[in-house]
Amino acid sequence: MGLFWGSQMASQQIIQNRPMKHARLPIYLDYNASTPVLPEVVDAMLPFLGKHFGNPSSKHVFGRTMHDAVEYAREQTACLIDCSPSEVFFTSGGTEANNLAIRGVAGAIARRRHILTSVIEHPATTGPAACLEQQGYRVSRVPVDGAGRVLPEHVQECLGQDTVLVTIMHANSETGTLQPIAELAELAHSAGALMHTDAAQSCGKIRVSTRHEKVDLLSVAGHKLYAPQGVGALFVRAGTPIKPLLIGAGHEQGLRPGTENVASIVGLGQACEIARRSLEEEAERISRLRDRLWSLLQDAIPGIALNGHPAGRLPNTLNVRFPAVSGNAVLAACPAIAASTGSACHELGARASQVILAMGIAESEAVGSVRLSLGRLNTAEEIELAATQLVKTWNELMLEEKQP
Numbered sequence: 001m002g003l004f005w006g007s008q009m010a011s012q013q014i015i016q017n018r019p020m021k022h023a024r025l026p027i028y029l030d031y032n033a034s035t036p037v038l039p040e041v042v043d044a045m046l047p048f049l050g051k052h053f054g055n056p057s058s059k060h061v062f063g064r065t066m067h068d069a070v071e072y073a074r075e076q077t078a079c080l081i082d083c084s085p086s087e088v089f090f091t092s093g094g095t096e097a098n099n100l101a102i103r104g105v106a107g108a109i110a111r112r113r114h115i116l117t118s119v120i121e122h123p124a125t126t127g128p129a130a131c132l133e134q135q136g137y138r139v140s141r142v143p144v145d146g147a148g149r150v151l152p153e154h155v156q157e158c159l160g161q162d163t164v165l166v167t168i169m170h171a172n173s174e175t176g177t178l179q180p181i182a183e184l185a186e187l188a189h190s191a192g193a194l195m196h197t198d199a200a201q202s203c204g205k206i207r208v209s210t211r212h213e214k215v216d217l218l219s220v221a222g223h224k225l226y227a228p229q230g231v232g233a234l235f236v237r238a239g240t241p242i243k244p245l246l247i248g249a250g251h252e253q254g255l256r257p258g259t260e261n262v263a264s265i266v267g268l269g270q271a272c273e274i275a276r277r278s279l280e281e282e283a284e285r286i287s288r289l290r291d292r293l294w295s296l297l298q299d300a301i302p303g304i305a306l307n308g309h310p311a312g313r314l315p316n317t318l319n320v321r322f323p324a325v326s327g328n329a330v331l332a333a334c335p336a337i338a339a340s341t342g343s344a345c346h347e348l349g350a351r352a353s354q355v356i357l358a359m360g361i362a363e364s365e366a367v368g369s370v371r372l373s374l375g376r377l378n379t380a381e382e383i384e385l386a387a388t389q390l391v392k393t394w395n396e397l398m399l400e401e402k403q404p
Contacts, residue, residue: 031375073269094221112164175308176317
């Protein structure tokens, strides 16, 4: 039996025994890994999967329709991150955006050979940095404090005349901890370096402003904000030196050659528009649900602990350490909850997350970590049930541990 159908049957068995009439099971609490495509986004995309099919570079009416759709999506994306539409370049996702930012800037400013990043970055950042390191670049990876924050003084200590780029994520995908990007950008600029931030987790959840953050480059991933997988964007401030990674035609002002994925780009634009018009209201709603979940777990599980900053974090993210058990064991024994122990792009297995370890948490405790990330489709009823199921699972695991 295939994995999909097996999981569907397991879900049905859970649903038959669910204690709450309207809760959907399994309860999806892995929005930091990927989000569903919103119906309004699908509706915006559909005409460009059938009725409209021209090449955006063609000058006739078929091509112009596609071109105009891409440019409208560019405006929608620019409005969300507070920049000029001409500074938005569409990519295949956050990974490509990060690669283009890091390797593209390094290739354009060959006289500087130092990259500064942190120990808690996503593989889409650590990979390009490691690639440059193999090519002879010097890479500094600054530590974080116990709340998962990069301290500006550590960045200041590592900056030098040879630094070409500082790349620090806007918010950590596992803990949700926010970084002081504006302050770090000022330090980078004072050393003559450029500033890039991977804002894949932040865009659509909190206000992200390229002007306020003072960054030169900023990455967006569509599937983190209810757009399709396989589309993203890179903000490049006007005048920023950068070279393309791909060789081809002159699409995206010559920075990203290849015929545009129009339907997905339209979806990204629509998702950005939805996020922008409901940002504060949705952030407040989600943060209430997150805090309710944390309160219920705290009340029922002695010794459970929070990973990350208690206040300076994404409104949807709750990363907790279950005492005396592994996070993998909790999730494996609790099919009613769809969550993760860390970033979906890390192969963690039963090991503790490097992000949690970097915060100074002992491995014996860090291995109990679970990331619970909420989203637009979660309800208060689901959160109550999720807490009940997690508490029940933890108690059962503790009983098993006590048995001879």
